[in-house]
Amino acid sequence: MPRAAATILVSLALIFFISCADIPPTYTRTELANVVTKICKDEFNLTVRTWDEGDTLWVYFPYNNLASVGQLDKNSSNNLRRVIRTVGRVTFSVDKRPQFYCLVASDIKNGIDDYFAAYGDDQFLFEMGALPFYEFIEREATMRIYNPKAIGDTEGTHLARHNITMGEFISYVIQQSLEKKFLSDEFKNKFKINELKVDYTDTSLRIIVDIKPLEYNSKLPEPLDEARKTARHFLEIYKPAEIREVVISNASTTNRYSVQELLNEK
Numbered sequence: 001m002p003r004a005a006a007t008i009l010v011s012l013a014l015i016f017f018i019s020c021a022d023i024p025p026t027y028t029r030t031e032l033a034n035v036v037t038k039i040c041k042d043e044f045n046l047t048v049r050t051w052d053e054g055d056t057l058w059v060y061f062p063y064n065n066l067a068s069v070g071q072l073d074k075n076s077s078n079n080l081r082r083v084i085r086t087v088g089r090v091t092f093s094v095d096k097r098p099q100f101y102c103l104v105a106s107d108i109k110n111g112i113d114d115y116f117a118a119y120g121d122d123q124f125l126f127e128m129g130a131l132p133f134y135e136f137i138e139r140e141a142t143m144r145i146y147n148p149k150a151i152g153d154t155e156g157t158h159l160a161r162h163n164i165t166m167g168e169f170i171s172y173v174i175q176q177s178l179e180k181k182f183l184s185d186e187f188k189n190k191f192k193i194n195e196l197k198v199d200y201t202d203t204s205l206r207i208i209v210d211i212k213p214l215e216y217n218s219k220l221p222e223p224l225d226e227a228r229k230t231a232r233h234f235l236e237i238y239k240p241a242e243i244r245e246v247v248i249s250n251a252s253t254t255n256r257y258s259v260q261e262l263l264n265e266k
Contacts, residue, residue: 029096032057036090044082049156054163055099059087060156064109072105080105088127097124100164104156111151115143117164117172119238139237141172166240167200174198174207177230181221182211190214191223194251203244207231210250224248224255232262 027035033050036059040046049060061083063076072080084103091097097120105114118140125131131139149158175198182191195210211223227248235243246257 027094029094032094036086039086040083046079048083051161053161056164057098057101058161059103061105062108062154106150108150108153111148113145113147113150117141141176166238167242170234170238170240171198171200173234174230203242205243205246207248235259235262
């Protein structure tokens with residue numbers, strides 16, 4: 001991901017879900033999406049779209065006021081903060097939190113979607129001060145997708161909304177963590193990334209790390225080992241019942257592990 005895009009995502013991540021629980025009434029879970037929409041409109045004259053998809057709350061914030069391509073101007077940035085604050089206020093006053101939240105901020109002039117997905121309990125722990133900020137950012141999945149279907153879409157019809165599962169979410173944060181490692185300033189000129197892909201299907205978490213060092217150095221991280229350690233890290237955090245197998249491969253090697261095998265490693 002280009003540095004400018006990464007900077008935008010980090011900047012937005014800094015404010016995502018940072019809010020306070022200052023609404024006294026308690027809303028029911030079924031009211032959540034409509035209440036977020038209503039407060040944004042009534043208090044800030046902002047039109048956002050919200051949907052409940054299973055146990056995932058989706059929030060769509062379209063914007064077209066840009067400082068540069070994919071970067072919000074001051075007004076749009078302030079409006080995004082208001083949307084985020086509203087989501088935080090309402091979800092802290094709801095009788096049952098969604099398992100996941102997914103905010104999509106879309107540049108509808110240039111066709112750019114910025115996704116922010118977070119586990120509901122992580123957000124709650126962070127707000128309560130029980131989860132350090134750096135850990136919250138590590139656990140929040142952020143993605144930038146260039147999508148021409150976003151151009152002019154004020155309704156969010158181009159979004160592939162669905163119920164995010166724990167297996168899917170873990171695949172996102174593992175991929176994000178590995179990309180951060182191998183695309184960091186420390187390593188980006190020391191490895192060639194042929195393929196780096198993580199997905200979850202049918203109880204199986206599959207990690208492809210076809211990454212080769214540009215020159216031998218015994219101090220460089222070994223991609224297969226790094227993938228295994230990263231998978232173990234997030235499996236320890238979330239303990240997903242639906243993942244039964246982890247498959248880690250490169251161009252020449254495929255290793256299969258049960259979740260328990262990985263968790264038992266030291």
